[in-house]
Amino acid sequence: MKTRFDWVGGIAFLLCLVIVGLLGVAAQNKPDKLFMDADSEGRVTLTQFDVTFLRPSLTQSVSYEVFGEARQLDTEYAFVVLQTVLTPHGRDTQFQTDLRTADGYLYTEISLPDASIAGLDTSPGLALSSTHVFELPKDKVAGSAVEVYPIQPSGLQAIDVVARYQLPELTLQESAIEVAAPVLGPPA
Amino acid sequence: MVLSVTGVIWATGGFERASNPYLGAPTEPGTVIQTTFWDIKVDAATLKTGDKITIELTITNKRREGTSTLTDGIVQVRTSKDQYLLADYCLADRLEFSPLIPTPSTCTFLLDNDGTDADVTADVEVFVLDQQMSSGLLIDPSPEATDPVARIALVAEVVQ
Numbered sequence: 001m002k003t004r005f006d007w008v009g010g011i012a013f014l015l016c017l018v019i020v021g022l023l024g025v026a027a028q029n030k031p032d033k034l035f036m037d038a039d040s041e042g043r044v045t046l047t048q049f050d051v052t053f054l055r056p057s058l059t060q061s062v063s064y065e066v067f068g069e070a071r072q073l074d075t076e077y078a079f080v081v082l083q084t085v086l087t088p089h090g091r092d093t094q095f096q097t098d099l100r101t102a103d104g105y106l107y108t109e110i111s112l113p114d115a116s117i118a119g120l121d122t123s124p125g126l127a128l129s130s131t132h133v134f135e136l137p138k139d140k141v142a143g144s145a146v147e148v149y150p151i152q153p154s155g156l157q158a159i160d161v162v163a164r165y166q167l168p169e170l171t172l173q174e175s176a177i178e179v180a181a182p183v184l185g186p187p188a
Numbered sequence: 189m190v191l192s193v194t195g196v197i198w199a200t201g202g203f204e205r206a207s208n209p210y211l212g213a214p215t216e217p218g219t220v221i222q223t224t225f226w227d228i229k230v231d232a233a234t235l236k237t238g239d240k241i242t243i244e245l246t247i248t249n250k251r252r253e254g255t256s257t258l259t260d261g262i263v264q265v266r267t268s269k270d271q272y273l274l275a276d277y278c279l280a281d282r283l284e285f286s287p288l289i290p291t292p293s294t295c296t297f298l299l300d301n302d303g304t305d306a307d308v309t310a311d312v313e314v315f316v317l318d319q320q321m322s323s324g325l326l327i328d329p330s331p332e333a334t335d336p337v338a339r340i341a342l343v344a345e346v347v348q
Contacts, residue, residue: 108254
């Protein structure tokens, strides 16, 4: 008995394979983050949160207080220090701040007692001012950018939105820079 | 036939080789030891008699991202009683291992506090192990300790 080749079924099968392949390629090429750059005054306005980047500086010494006692932290490398004023608008209430160098190294902020907002809950509509400190080799500072993003984005967002601030050219300060604890409202 | 079987047993680590596994190259304290993800310098050791051994290290993260966690089992200690200990905890003085920043750290190895380790002496040997990336279903890929690359003999400072 002669078997007739089912051309329609064969073409449909091949089309399915092509569609599955194209979907796979599209999924691989989909960016997982959308970067929104700060304007000339260091502001990024998003539907999820607003953030303003202030007073970037470069030093080898930071001072801070623990229970009223003055402490100082020194490095033979470099500390990049800057302030952020962050206002969440929705249910995203935990944020992370990182520094990414021009060649792709990612630095998380140094955890100084009482000075970090990492893991700290903020409240929708209330601005939170905080100071961030990153330690990195001096030759990696130029071209670096600071990124702020929700730690666990709420809802079914197709993409994570990251506020990005390109650091200006910084000159090494000789004096220690004070790192204050986070406060609600504008920075002191 | 006998020679072939004997050779296979020897080649696969039998007889003398199995009882003398490779424990890493003998290395002086203060030498930078290169592993896949970290550069490690073993600086000093402290023995609190009958309580714990503390190893001071300088660790440089060679990965492209900062991390607060050191590879589990990256350093091990052999005590004077020939016990092999895994670190109970390791702490960095910055809480973070930033990429390419040598970071002072301490690893603490607790001794049995029931009196059996009261006679452990100050002679310790530290083993530094290499790592490979290990992935799990529920966690991000993370380094996992593998073969020893160096061993460092130290005389610990004894404190009471």
